[in-house]
Amino acid sequence: MAQRFDAYRRLEPDPRARTFAAGFAATLHDPLWFLARQWQLGEHQGENASTPVAVDLTVVHTPIRPEPGSPDRDPTTVPAEAIVEAEPDEWWTVGRRIRVGAAVAARAAATLADTGPEYRLAGPPPPYGDYGRRLPPPYGRLAGGFDGYALWRDRTQLGLTDADFAGLGIPAARPADHWQSDELVYEAGFPVGDPADGRQLRLHRHRGGRVDWFAADAETSPPAGGAAADTVSRAITCYPTQLQYPGAPLPRWWEIEDAAVDIGGYPPDTSHFATTLLIDLIASHSDDWFVLPVPAQAGHLLTVHQPTVTDGFGRTYPLAPPADWSLFRSTGLDDHSLVVWLRTLTPSEGPVIEHVLLGLDEYSDVLWAVEQQVAGHTLASPERTPAEEAANPTFALPDRSGEPGDRQWFTYVSGRGQTAYWHPYEIDDLPGADGVPRRRFVQRRMADLSRTQPELLPAPTAELLRVRGGATEVVHEIAPATLPSIGVVLERRYHFARDVLGRPLLWRSRRRTPSLNPPGTTMRFDVLADGRAPAPTPTPTP
Structure with a gap:
């Protein structure tokens, strides 16, 4: 029986070779193979091979414009957060x-001579005065002074x-209050361009x-022709x-890549949609993506018209956005x-002023x-004085005296189980x-039913309610569709910028x-509680 022996030859680098210069030089020993490889990859076709060198466009x-309720707050100079979240008396x-x-x-000392105590500071100004706190030394001397806001x-x-x-x-004008108490959100509208155009x-x-850019929607489309009086339009060349980005592939095919780069180290982020496109960007012609700077102004609507690209061969191409897809x-x-x-x-945030938990x-x-x-x-449960407890004691205190039988x-x-600061x-x-x-x-307002006489619990003091x-x-109202089943946390605090x-x-x-x-309550209604034996009826004396 005939036997067959196959012999294979393979060229391998010598790991003991120390000619690093020759290795980095990557001398080409087979130009024909190199040209064939270029033909196989389509590099000889020359299509889409030009490089953009300039972009002409009109910006x-x-x-x-300022919101009608806050005319002194210009969105081109004042941050939008300070306008939308403003309160009338902040x-x-x-x-x-x-x-x-x-x-x-x-x-006006003579005019204020007969004013009542409601216009003076007995402690820290409201709402701090609601808790009986006094100004600590050396600020105690300010007690008794006039409250400027009340005046x-x-x-x-x-x-x-x-x-x-x-x-x-x-300030001459009070800022508008954009907070919608029934929806627990902000609603605001800003005119754009010429007020006569009606765009907003x-x-x-x-939610604060x-x-x-994605927070606002336009009420109407831009006008077909004509420009507003203060709209700035200019032609520029970019x-x-x-x-480029950290870890990006090198722009040419035959450059040595960094072995430590791991493209999979960029996980998609659900809050940033562009990260989900990164892998596709790298895998599909990653060296054919270009960026260009477009001058923008904060507090403005930026519109780009008629972008035209000029490549390295002097040819021009008009650019147009995709018809069925857009990112911004x-x-x-x-x-x-x-x-x-x-x-x-990065505004400076103060401590929480109010914290309210809403739950179904x-x-x-x-x-x-x-x-x-x-x-x-x-907030802690208010303490009752002995006089208050004696005037309205707890109903049905258990009696542990007596014999076992x-x-x-x-x-x-x-x-x-009714608790203060819980509001239904x-x-x-x-x-x-x-x-x-x-x-x-x-x-509504809850009452303590565990006492001899029903007693109303404190009303809401937080401005959020x-x-x-x-x-x-x-009376505060809330739309049912506003609240999820897990509840909502409302916070109020100062910001500085x-x-x-x-x-x-x-x-x-x-x-x-x-x-x-979510909040959980231990309230019980229609309770049969341990009580005391009724006092014996005295026998009338004949």
């Missing part, structure tokens, strides 16, 4: 109340004039925090460069426009609002502005985040 900057800090009160008292608020009733408040820095950028259901497109705007907000990147009790169909922090202080007595108690919201159908009934959670309609206060002119900005923001620990 249009349309300014975002300018009146504790220090300004004291300073303005002292200045007005010196100017300014009631200046007409007190007979004060504008001259009494002149030169104190009080609308922030829908903003960063305002980015010079593109190759896309806002609803209501065309696909070559981008909203550029002026934002606060699906068994009783009740929404609970739990005040955990108010005015920067953690004695009869046990029970007493009916309407409810137990009951579902109800209320007529809307158009007359159509709407389901809303309506704020209060709605002020002008000079009066109305500066505008583009270096002026300080201080505002109070409200943030809404999902709750990880």
